[in-house]
Amino acid sequence: MLSFLERLIPVHRREQLEHAWFLARQDLMLASRNVFRQRRRTSVSLIAIIGGVAAMLLASGFFEWNYDTMREGAIRARIGHVQITREGFAEGGTADPLRYLMAETSEDRKLIEAFPQVDTLAPRLSFTGLISIGDSTTSFAGEGVDPEREKKASGALTILSGQDLSGIDANEITVGQGLADNLKLQVGQTVVLLANTGSGGINAIEVKVAGIFATITKAYDDFALRIPLKTSQRLLRVTGVHTWLVLLERTGQTDSFLDKLRPLLKTPGLSIVPWYETAAADFYNKTVSLFSKQVLVVKLMIAFIIVLSISNTMMTNVRERYGEIGTLMALGDTRAKVLRRFLAEGAVLGFAGGVIGSIVGVGAARFISWVGIPMPPPPGMANSFVAGIMVTPGLVFEAIFLSVTTAVLAGLYPAWKASRLNIVDALRHAR
């Protein structure tokens, strides 16, 4: 390691670097002592920074919770992490679903299921048809699913009444809340499903309503029904499926999983789509980019408030230490060094405030999440919900970074002022 460094950096350069590092440590040591010596003044500034950082974490953590819930909800209710279909299914599947059938099981499927990060692989068959009870008939979007596997893949789907599908071959369905309301369906009633078959004819079956469900997407619940895979294949008189829905242990694994999987699949003409590229994720992506801009405005406002509330104290700090500044310069410190000293004090203040503010923010976030934030149903979604606040390490890092930059910024003018003092005038203030 050292010999490597020696070859990389010539000795005299290394000595310079070491000296620079030594000076930087010296700066920070002096700065922290000065900052923490002025207890009362420092605590006034610290409180402003801590409040700002905590507020920022709560605001961005609230949005993060919403993004996360929305994303995980969509992934676990319908999208999955990776969807594997025949090429062209995404575009042409709705008009002519039966053209894009693929095998229910194959070598490739076994290969995917062998990945350690794969939680489950759920086969799905998508189709449209008509549903009738008594005199009422309406269209539906149906999904043939394997109930056993869907327990994981549809974790974010809530059964409002009745129960979930009981087996892959059961003669029953679950119905989305909007669709059920539309037909005034009750659990236990028998309905008729009508659909085009693979051979071009029309087929109908009678099934029982086992339960009524809701997802976080109201538009989906208004038309959706779910049916055991074998039952749907019987209705359509086909054997294949449309989609292998792959659910991973964690959403963060998606890209690395894709990279590993792509070269391994043997079946030609497969399309492998990560969750964020699906049409269903579009709404999520747009929402995130919209709200991220709004959160950015909030962050800037908070940064601005921090600057306003601490720059005054930082000016006082410089003004009260004119004598010390004069002494520093008389002893041979350059203007640049004096500037650096005071900027370092801002950085130390910002860092301390950022760390304490993060602790306060995370604590407050935990508490608020524990109490819960009651929320009305968002547009396009079915039900009201209780929100929480999710503070990720990334947000904490960002908050500390912001508080350090903000404090340095607030100290910029006072530090510059300090570095430009006339030495003799400054010394006259010494006491």
Next chain:
Amino acid sequence: MSIVVLEHVSKEYRLGDHMVRALDDVTLSFESGVFLAIAGPSGSGKSTLLNVIGCIDMPSSGRVVIAGHDISGQTPDQLASLRARTIGFVFQTFNLFPVLTAEENVEYPLLQMEELDKVDRRERVKEMLELVQLGKFAKHRPSQLSGGQRQRVAIARALVTRPELVLADEPTANLDHKTGEGILALMRDINRRYKTTFIFSTHDKKVIDAADRLVGIEDGTVRILGVRKEGQWAITNVARRAAATTDTEAAAPKR
């Protein structure tokens, strides 16, 4: 060689709409190794003179050469470096850094000297604290030291870079008589042992008597030059203009 050379140095301040002449055509030179007192009534220009010699103030006109460096036309950074290496300061109000311990205060001027490593610095600091008899107080903060002790730390800090010149503006004015005498004796001792040049201002007769050279100023002009030989002052009164080419040594008539 003269360590300080001033030629026709004037310093003017604007006060409202009239000018104050703090220094009026001062010409002086001091050799290395002197223990020199600048005396004069309040407002006579003692501090201004010391500030110009210390390169923390620029004259309005005239030439200033300190340890061979002509300071006119030098940038603030060049002057800072000159101060860091050749001049030590002792202040009336001690001016220690309150957040640093005695030894850290003494070490401070050494930090920017790249040629010294940690061991060198520690050695020098220890040596200096011993010299001012404060070895036991190395870890004390200024607030835990008496006035006399603080001024000793300040002297150690001024000397640690081994400067050629130490400037002290009324170093004993904030100390009681006995402590002040101790400080003077210490500076005198260092001056003898290391041949470090000391220039200090005062209006205290007792302090003047500790010096071996004297510059008396009044209204910004040099009025008296004195040399002490075998305990006796040889005083020259300087006519207003005649001071122009005077050296303290040359000006003093041998008795």
